Amino acid sequence: MLIEELKLKNFRNYSELTLHPHPGVNLYFGRNGSGKTNLLEAIHYCSLGRSHRISNDANAVKNGEAFALSSVSIRNSLGQREIAVRFHPDETQKKSILLDGKKIAKFSDMMGCLRCVIFSPEDLGLIKEGPSLRRRYLDMMISQINRGYFIALQQYRTCMDQRNALIRNLRANSYADTSMLSAFEETMAAPAAVIIRERRRIVSLLSECARETYQRVSDTDEVFRMAYHSSVKEETEIEEVLCRLFRENREDDIRMGFTSVGPHRDDLILTLNKNQMKQFASQGQIRTAALSMKLSQMQILRDQSGEEPVLLLDDVMSELDRKRRACLIGEISSFQTFITCADRDDVDCEKVDKMWMVSADAGEAKVEEIQNSEFRIQN
Ligand SMILES: Nc1ncnc2c1ncn2[C@@H]1O[C@H](COP(=O)(O)OP(=O)(O)OP(=O)(O)O)[C@@H](O)[C@H]1O
Ligand SMILES: [Mg+2]
Known part of the structure; x- marks a missing residue:
């Protein structure tokens, strides 16, 4: 291209x-x-x-x-x-x-x-900062190889905004109608399942590629791994599990005013020799990990799209x-x-x-x- x-x-x-x-x-x-x-x-x-x-x-x-x-x-x-x-x-x-x-x-x-793949100094934050940068890293990459994924992200965001609006309404006014919540949750669960499945699939490819790249760049045998960490632990029936989680968390969500479970809260856990990089990595290891993540992103994009x-x-x-x-x-x-x-x-x-x-x-x-x-x- x-x-x-x-x-x-x-x-x-x-x-x-x-x-x-x-x-x-x-x-x-x-x-x-x-x-x-x-x-x-x-x-x-x-x-x-x-x-x-x-x-x-x-x-x-x-x-x-x-x-x-x-x-x-x-x-x-x-x-x-x-x-x-x-x-x-x-x-x-x-x-x-x-x-x-x-x-x-x-x-x-x-x-x-x-x-395209962009690599800038802010990408060092992929290792040390909060999960939103890592979710963005995945979303930008997967959207470019799977249009259905991008559509699922948009649908999920729209449904969640509606659920959050209703939740805030319920918090402010306890007489408000709760029956709409189930409808929003069911509509959210379908795109959420697409997002979780695809992120899991891509992360397992990325992790393998980044592990090799890390060893090549650092010239060590340190093992760098990426693992997708989701509120949904199950491999199958993800939609059903999500509906249950949304339901179980309703009370807490209404108290806090936002949706507290779902792929918008998931994270990518980065480890080096099984230690979480966020807590243990040195500056040099952070640089090598960020570079490995970007180089792997390029390779996966190429392999998946041809x-x-x-x-x-x-x-x-x-x-x-x-x-x-x-x-x-x-x-x-x-x-x-x-x-x-x-x-x-x-x-x-x-x-x-x-x-x-x-x-x-x-x-x-x-x-x-x-x-x-x-x-x-x-x-
Ligand atoms: N909407 C705008 N209208 C006019 N100028 C703008 C606008 N937005 C940004 N700029 C100008 O663009 C310049 C910044 O450009 P850019 O970020 O591309 O710089 P850079 O060459 O990458 O710099 P650095 O080496 O510091 O990263 C600034 O001078 C800023 O004032
Ligand atoms: Mg610049």
Whole structure:
């Protein structure tokens, strides 16, 4: 899978930009705040319809402008496609997605068209921080290989919002009607079971792959494992078990004002030699584990879809030591890759196919290609 063209209009600090990336390794370097991450964010929008950062869609629109556009021309095994995301915060529908020029009705229609994996310094939080980052890691990956999973996530979220609203109503007003709760719970249980089953399946593949990768990167025999930890322990009849759990937890949920069991509370447990990494891991082990999780994500996406995802590496080179950097570069050789860094020396230029300088002047970003001969001679 390749991005042949990226076009931006009023996106963040870009008024207008057209880029033709190389099918191999593309390096974008430039000073802090110049607009490097914005480029990767624009690609991420075309892949998953959302930013990889915690950011409101309206922020994607350049200050003072009414709309923004990020679009890519891609080539995959089925041919060429255009994916565009338009932002128009002042309209009722604030964002629209176009596939080959036609507006799509459902977000799920874009899933899997452009598969990507992003790795940024915040991903070190996958090991040490709360479970929401790990669930997001799984959800972003599985949605790109299984559209039904993405739809199940959306359905589950909608039903849970309805149940939570009813629960809060019951908390505020004990006369409210409880009969609707069972209906919401039954509707939640079906997509919840899809989510749990698929997360379990993918985690067992990921865990095996990450264990091997960890040993290769660290050059040790330490055993890194990932295990899916769910409130549902059973392997079968997950829907029935979930309905029972929702029912049993009603009283507590009404007291607390939210739904306390279900896949939205599950976690991915990471261990090294059977010790929980969250409590015991050193800084170096955290870096190796995060890198192994990302490299495994790439491999599983490729194996499950039959196509290589595009790889976005945002400022991670400076976070990795020489050995881990070399491992990462060695493993990405067959993927189209977009690397950003503040210092171009962070990446071995021999491995780079196309290099660009990103700069900003008076809040206006520009990207200039550095000719091959120029960057190879200088380095
Ligand atoms: N909606 C917007 N309109 C105009 N400029 C914006 C908007 N959103 C962000 N910016 C500008 O984009 C710049 C940040 O871009 P970005 O995060 O891509 O920088 P970067 O090159 O990745 O920096 P670093 O090396 O520090 O990570 C900031 O200067 C910010 O003011
Ligand atoms: Mg950045």
